[in-house]
Amino acid sequence: MKNKGKHTVCIHDGEIKDTQFGGAVSPIFMSSSYPFLDTDPIRYPRYFNTPNQEVIAKKIAALENAEAGLPFASGMAAISTTLLAFLQKGDHVVFQNEIYGGAYNLVQEEFENFGIDYSFTEGVEVIDFENKIRNNTKVIYIETPSNPLLTITDIKAVAELAKKYNIITMIDNTFASPINQTPLNFGIDISIHSATKYLGGHSDILAGAVVGSEEQILKIFNKGKNLGGNISDFMCYLLERSIKTLGVRIEKHNENAQFVAEFLNNHSAIEKVYYPGLQNHPNHDIAKVQMNGYGGMLSFELKEDFDAVKFQKALKLIKPSMSLAGVESTILMPTLTSHALLSKEERNKQGISNNLLRLSVVIENIVDIINDLEQAINK
């Protein structure tokens, strides 16, 4: 069936037919041993090719309009393997200034040991990326919407710039999910996910995924089988089950987060709201072009006379949590968690204040989410 809708792809692409019993869902194959005589190993979990691993590879590739995909044991396994597949000693990579804290740590703590040089941009305009390109730049890596300030980078513009210089582009597409954003359609080479977040969606999976062309995925496969960040078949089974409802979950996340963003934006206790779906977001026009929906993540700053720690403690329904994108709404203070290791000056430079809170708005009834925020503000 050609040109299927995304919900149909979520449910059916890649699925394994149960030819033995005719069951409705893909069976789970836990075997790590398959027939082998004197040719290359046919199937082996570290070769990314067990039946359940292949389900995820096909489904995620179909969702992002890519030729091929690979599942990983975590988002960080996907990010590190993909970067190392395209970067060698003596190469240089340009990172967007705002990227996920774990990816930032990987770069800061490991890249010097590998002899890989890197630069972070000053901002997210095309010129900010172009300013950092050198003769040995092999990769440009972006994240949009970014964590935690929901900054929007113009995907098509960055992809066009990179093509001009023959540079590979990678995006962390976790916050958008493949339902809200398909970066390959805008010229990006490789899209990466922490599947622990929206793809998993129920706070019970650690996983990652990468999609790209056959040629690029082969390169990542070759690095991946050496590094060994492979996902188990049981996780693949859970992930397949989760992705079946990805489309409906994301539609509800989009709707609820837009409502909460507008509520906070008009609230006298709130200094600022960061959400790409708001007209006053500085890159709302770009988001409108490259996103199908604005996602479930938003950040906001309480006015100075409020105490963000007390506010968090007063919440009853919304839980403080490092993670996001489950079915229960969660909140986090970047200064105490993801950005705790940065100096105050660095945080100020990035616009991360003490009263900034990152909220993952999910699928509880919207009235309950709003009531919880309101009662905590009043306290």
Ligand SMILES: Cc1ncc(COP(=O)(O)O)c(C=O)c1O
């Ligand atoms: C945007 C983003 N990318 C990557 C990761 C890393 O994913 P994982 O925790 O699955 O390794 C995270 C985790 O929070 C994330 O939020």
